[in-house]
Amino acid sequence: MSDLFKNKVHLVRMAGLFLVGIVAFVILRWWMVPKSFGEYGHYRGAALGEIASLPMHYAGRAACEECHTDIVAQRKGSPHEQIGCETCHGPLLAHAEAGGEPKPALPDSRQLCPRCHSASPYRPKGFPQVVVADHAPEGQCTACHNPHAPKIS
Amino acid sequence: MGSVLPAVQGFMYPNEVELQWSVLIVLYPYITGLVAGAFILASLERVFNVEAVKPTYRLALLTALAFLIVAPLPLQLHLGHPERSIEMYLTPHTTSAMAMFGFVYLWYLMVVLVLEIWLDFRKDIVLTWRASRGPKRWLYGAMALWYDNISPEALAVDDRVGKAITVIGIPSAFLLHGYVGFIFGSVKANPWWSSPLMPVVFIFSAVVSGIAAVMLLYMLTAWWRERKFDIACVDTMARFLFFAFVIDFSLEMLDLVHRIYEADESFRALDFMVHTKLYVSQIIIQIYVGTVVPLALLGLVQLVRLSPRVRSWIYWIAGSLTLIGIFAMRWNVVIGGQLFSKSFLGYTAYKMEWATREGLLPAILLMLLPFGILYVLVKLLPPWPAKPRKGDATVM
Structure with missing residues (x-):
């Protein structure tokens, strides 16, 4: 061994150790990073197919409107016209696919309506808001308001 | 959140009421600052040949390593799922400063500190x-990589390589802590943080905290080992x-004057905060107790001839107050930046918990761990x- 090299053997060994670390990292990366990672962006490409294959729960407004034409007529021009049916009634694909049976349960309006209409300084000015306990201490909101056309006639 | 609501003043947006960055995020810049500062002190001796601080060179390196090992732990505890942190290396997101910091950390740990200490x-x-x-x-055989050539020629090679690493290490230390300042300084939505001076202020405060920490540790270890410390060395460090x-x-004053003179739309809100919620931590602890007093004490030593005994007492007090002051500075940046509303019309409070994942107890334990x-x-x-040991003079 030449003198020049003899004095640097430990450095070569340390460099070797770093190299082993880098190789181990490359192997780890190859082993741990999913093959489809980066296919479309900074995520696992295969995730798209997996998510798409998950069971569906929502039917969509168009499916509701095929049968419930009377409700479509009620909602026309009302402030709730743009709200999706399943926003209040919940996911109803099974109901739509089974041709209307079983009938879904009606939502509890005392729970549901205040989600949007309870008074809060964070809501826009002019948005209908009430302090529920003062406005209607008991009973369902639907006793006075028609949720599909929410104006007291 | 319910427990914080009574302390809210004025108007806060819902997502501002509860602080997201806790005391653990205060620890993180504090610890990395100590690392960078301790390393910069060590490199003074190595690169600029400041002989007087030589006795602290190795202690400073080991201190930097001990704190660097702990530096990512507050982040991992804060984020949860520490097992996922490896993902940062496996699938690096090149546009994220935080993700890129993982590489800066690894570089600094392995290439700078471990190599330099080993050499x-x-x-x-x-x-x-x-x-x-x-x-x-x-164990020691493994650490020596089973090669025991410590001839003067081999050690001369080590010295040359070590020096080169130190030269690389100085900008790395600046990068390490400048990054932490950058993370805050680049949040343009937060006027308390958003300042291009932030990385620079963080680097200099890191140097201050690192020198103070090593100075105290040097005196403490001497006392522990029942040895007299080299007062000339401590004088130079001071x-x-x-x-x-x-x-x-x-x-910091330049930053303050700039903010006062600029007086943008956030100024009144921030000024009010400094005089109320942050008064104790910023004005009293950071500025008076943690800056003015230690500066006056250290300045006094420069101007007046004092006995070594008095000087060492001054160094104990000034060093400890400096560390408290720098911690307060991190606190005021991290916590202070979350106490006011983006509407500039309201203020919230930080309610520190005790024995929870982000409470005071884990923070204390994390601060003790480096020691x-x-x-x-x-x-x-x-x-x-x-x-002197047997074989000291042995050369292969």
């Missing part, structure tokens, strides 16, 4: 390897501390001269 301690490692038996021999502190304080690691490192690689 500097290699002679001691080899000598201990030769003199030991059993598992200890195996002088560096004073100068670094003057620059740091000037930069435990340092104790082990000092046992493994004693940074001070040992008694």
Whole structure:
């Protein structure tokens, strides 16, 4: 061994150790990073197919409107016209696919309506808001308001 | 959140009421600052040949390593799922400053600190390897990479390589802590943080805290080992501390004056906050107790001739107050930046918990952990001269 090299053997060994670390990292990366990672962006490409294959729960407004034409007529021009049916009634694909049976349960309006209409300084000015306990201490909101056309006639 | 609501003043947006960055995020810049500062102090001796601080060189390196090992832990505890942190390396997001910091950290840990410590301690490692038996021999053999050439020529090579690493290490230390300032300084939505001066202020405050920490540790370890410390060395460190502190304080004041003169739309809200919620932590602790008093004490030593005994007492007090002041600075940046509303019309409060994942107890334990690691490192690689051993003069 030449003198020049003899004095640097430990450095070569340390460099070797770093190299082993880098190789181990490359192997780890190859082993741990999913093959489809980066296919479309900074995520696992295969995730798209997996998510798409998950069971569906929502039917969509168009499916509701095929049968419930009377409700479509009620909602026309009302402030709730743009709200999706399943926003209040919940996911109803099974109901739509089974041709209307079983009938879904009606939502509890005392729970549901205040989600949007309870008074809060964070809501826009002019948005209908009430302090529920003062406005209607008991009973369902639907006793006075028609949720599909929410104006007291 | 319910417990914080009574402390809310004025108008807060719903997502501002509860602070997201806790005391653990205060620890993180504090700890990385100590790392960077301790390393910069060590490199003074190495690169600029400041002989007087030589006795602290190795201790400073080991201190930097002990704190660097702990630096990512507050983040991992804060985020949860520490097992996922490896993903940062496996699938790096190149546009994220936080993700890129993982590489800066790894570079600094492995290429700068571990290599430099290994090269500097290699002679001691080899000598201990030769003199030991059993598992200890195996351990030191592994640390020496089973090569025991400590001839003057081989050590000269180590010295040259070590020096080159130190030269690379200085910008790395600046990068390490400048990054932490950058993370805050680049949040343009937050006027308390958003300032291009932030990385610079963080670097200088890091240097200040690092020098103060190593100075205290040097005196503490001397007391622990029942040895007299080298007062000339501490004098030099205190002088560096004073100068670094003057620059740091000037930069912070420059930032303050700039904010006052600019007086943008956030100024009244921030000014109110400094005079109310942050009054104790910013004005009293950070500025008076943690900056003005230690600066005055350190300045006094520069101007007046005092006995070594008085000087060492001053260094104890000034060093401790400096560390408290720098911690307060991190606190005021991290917590202060979350106490006011983006509407500039309201303020919230930080309610620190005790024995929860982000409470005071884990913060205290995390702050003690580097000292435990340092104790082990000092046992493994004693940074001070040992008694002469057999084989000391042996050269292969």
